[in-house]
Amino acid sequence: MAAMSQMAAPITATDPAGGAARVFDAKAVRADFPILANESHGKPLAFLDSAASAQKPRAVIDAVRHCYEQEYANVHRGVYELSAKTTEAFEESRRKVARFLNAASEREIVFTRGATEAINLVAASYGAAFLSEGDEIVLSTLEHHSNIVPWQLLRERTGAVLRVVPINDRGEFDLAAYAELLGPRTKLVAVTHASNALGTFTPVDEIIRLAHERDVPVLLDGCQAVPHLPVDVAALDVDFYVFSGHKLYGPSGIGALYAKLAHLEAMPPWQGGGDMIKTVSFEKAIYADPPTKFEAGTPNIAGSIGFGAAVDYVSAFDRAALVAHEDALLDYTLNRLADVEGLRLIGEAQNRASIVSFVMDGVHSHDVGTILDEAGVAVRVGHHCAQPVMNYFGITGTVRASFGIYSAQADADALVEGLAQVKRIFG
Amino acid sequence: MSELRELYQEVILDHGRSPRNFARPTDANRDCDGFNPLCGDKVHVYLTVKDGLVEDVGFEGAGCAISMASASMMTEILKGKMEAEVKTLFDRFHDLVMGDAEITDADLDDPDLERLVVLVGVREFPMRVKCATLAWHTMTAALDGNEEEVRSE
Numbered sequence: 001m002a003a004m005s006q007m008a009a010p011i012t013a014t015d016p017a018g019g020a021a022r023v024f025d026a027k028a029v030r031a032d033f034p035i036l037a038n039e040s041h042g043k044p045l046a047f048l049d050s051a052a053s054a055q056k057p058r059a060v061i062d063a064v065r066h067c068y069e070q071e072y073a074n075v076h077r078g079v080y081e082l083s084a085k086t087t088e089a090f091e092e093s094r095r096k097v098a099r100f101l102n103a104a105s106e107r108e109i110v111f112t113r114g115a116t117e118a119i120n121l122v123a124a125s126y127g128a129a130f131l132s133e134g135d136e137i138v139l140s141t142l143e144h145h146s147n148i149v150p151w152q153l154l155r156e157r158t159g160a161v162l163r164v165v166p167i168n169d170r171g172e173f174d175l176a177a178y179a180e181l182l183g184p185r186t187k188l189v190a191v192t193h194a195s196n197a198l199g200t201f202t203p204v205d206e207i208i209r210l211a212h213e214r215d216v217p218v219l220l221d222g223c224q225a226v227p228h229l230p231v232d233v234a235a236l237d238v239d240f241y242v243f244s245g246h247k248l249y250g251p252s253g254i255g256a257l258y259a260k261l262a263h264l265e266a267m268p269p270w271q272g273g274g275d276m277i278k279t280v281s282f283e284k285a286i287y288a289d290p291p292t293k294f295e296a297g298t299p300n301i302a303g304s305i306g307f308g309a310a311v312d313y314v315s316a317f318d319r320a321a322l323v324a325h326e327d328a329l330l331d332y333t334l335n336r337l338a339d340v341e342g343l344r345l346i347g348e349a350q351n352r353a354s355i356v357s358f359v360m361d362g363v364h365s366h367d368v369g370t371i372l373d374e375a376g377v378a379v380r381v382g383h384h385c386a387q388p389v390m391n392y393f394g395i396t397g398t399v400r401a402s403f404g405i406y407s408a409q410a411d412a413d414a415l416v417e418g419l420a421q422v423k424r425i426f427g
Numbered sequence: 428m429s430e431l432r433e434l435y436q437e438v439i440l441d442h443g444r445s446p447r448n449f450a451r452p453t454d455a456n457r458d459c460d461g462f463n464p465l466c467g468d469k470v471h472v473y474l475t476v477k478d479g480l481v482e483d484v485g486f487e488g489a490g491c492a493i494s495m496a497s498a499s500m501m502t503e504i505l506k507g508k509m510e511a512e513v514k515t516l517f518d519r520f521h522d523l524v525m526g527d528a529e530i531t532d533a534d535l536d537d538p539d540l541e542r543l544v545v546l547v548g549v550r551e552f553p554m555r556v557k558c559a560t561l562a563w564h565t566m567t568a569a570l571d572g573n574e575e576e577v578r579s580e
Binding site: 362363364365366367370371374381382383387390396397425426427 | 430431432434435440444465466467468489490491492493552554555558
């Protein structure tokens with residue numbers, strides 16, 4: 001069902017201290033997340049909304065707390081010890097993110113508010129500088145609104161044209177149609193690595209290979225992919241890769257843009273302010289080098305440090321074990337849902353992240369969500385900021401269950417129990 | 428589960444499944460679109476108003492059981508009322524649903540409000556209150572002659 005479960009021999013990971021990988025023990029991992037000990041409506045919390053935002057392990061909470069309690073001052077500014085320590089922790093987080101993605105250098109990592117801001121940055125800077133009227137940007141039907149609207153804004157500024165790769169009835173990216181869409185006016189491909197609404201992994205190797213054959217750069221939205229499987233930007237040879245910290249068990253309000261250094265050097269700044277300059281007079285400003293050139297103003301200091309801690313947390317494990325855990329849970333859930341009468345899966349991609357979307361015959365997804373909530377089950381309902389996907393399937397929304405590192409079969413069981421209650425109420 | 432059962436009572440499920448007045452009255456002279464961006468639910472409310480009298484009400488749209496039932500019951504209740512009565516009723520219903528007022532004996536003596544009490548259970552589910560009020564806000568905008576789409580925000 002899920003291709004990654006057939007992954008070959010486990011990759012030997014090392015923890016940040018250079019030791020052996022932490023053995024994946026589902027129970028111990030769950031205990032790392034304090035919020036999961038809580039109840040919801042008097043029931044054990046079955047949190048199945050990690051694709052919207054994941055819960056935080058103690059290590060991340062402690063890192064943020066440590067920053068504010070022990071090592072907090074503004075970064076890149078003070079000459080005093082506290083500022084130096086904070087700057088070091090902040091820049092160490094950048095190095096962690098660079099290693100996590102296998103970037104060539106931490107200079108290729110720009111901190112942003114999240115994936116949304118990272119895409120807006122590329123659109124406003126790269127897009128405005130290098131795209132003009134009639135140039136084409138290739139997106140796919142699977143995109144989250146955050147990988148649609150920034151390009152529409154760019155279209156308004158430049159007259160660029162958006163071309164959309166269709167999907168099939170299983171919710172899979174149509175590679176043949178994509179190859180057809182690439183043409184002499186294609187200047188950028190911006191597609192998701194994994195669909196937030198359906199879980200579908202896109203064929204990123206082929207997408208990038210075909211684009212690069214025409215010297216077209218590729219941006220991947222990695223929000224849903226990064227928490228699920230190891231991503232190697234060097235092996236992918238991707239030009240831009242964006243993801244959010246909060247979906248990777250880190251704080252909200254922090255994310256990263258990876259971009260090849262040559263792109264970052266060629267791109268103009270997109271916001272002006274302190275920190276992104278070398279010198280300023282009223283006649284002109286000399287901009288700082290990347291990545292600082294793209295980080296105007298005081299950044300999310302504690303968030304960045306928590307982000308680094310989240311990267312450490314995930315990296316400590318053998319990533320293949322995490323993939324296997326989530327894929328097994330996905331298979332278990334799909335098997336259990338197959339027995340639920342009146343349930344129709346939306347999106348049945350062969351290769352997918354641990355996300356399940358479905359609708360119930362005759363029951364609106366919001367009603368399902370309210371009844372599940374009373375059963376202690378937290379799911380996302382609605383269009384998931386991916387209305388083109390909903391339109392393709394002729395629906396206004398789905399119920400979406402998504403899994404994380406801490407998810408367990410008991411969560412899936414609670415979901416199925418809750419759906420039985422939906423049937424009892426709606427008949 | 429008692430609050431849940433109170434919300435999803437048979438009358439709501441019935442109106443949700445088989446909404447009444449689910450069409451545009453042929454002589455409708457006021458209408459408005461309503462939209463809930465959170466869930467994508469849409470409702471279009473039509474009114475036939477003559478000399479301050481709501482002669483006919485209808486609606487079209489798609490949404491959850493709560494929003495469909497609320498719209499359906501609204502159309503049944505408003506038919507034959509004067510505009511001023513409609514507004515008074517909506518104000519009271521709005522206060523009850525929002526939790527700004529408690530249900531009184533006077534409410535229960537009012538045959539219209541007494542019918543709407545089933546929808547007041549939604550106040551226990553703050554994320555769903557807008558589902559119950561969308562059609563009503565849209566209806567009010569139609570009465571006032573507003574042409575802009577109503578958004579439940």
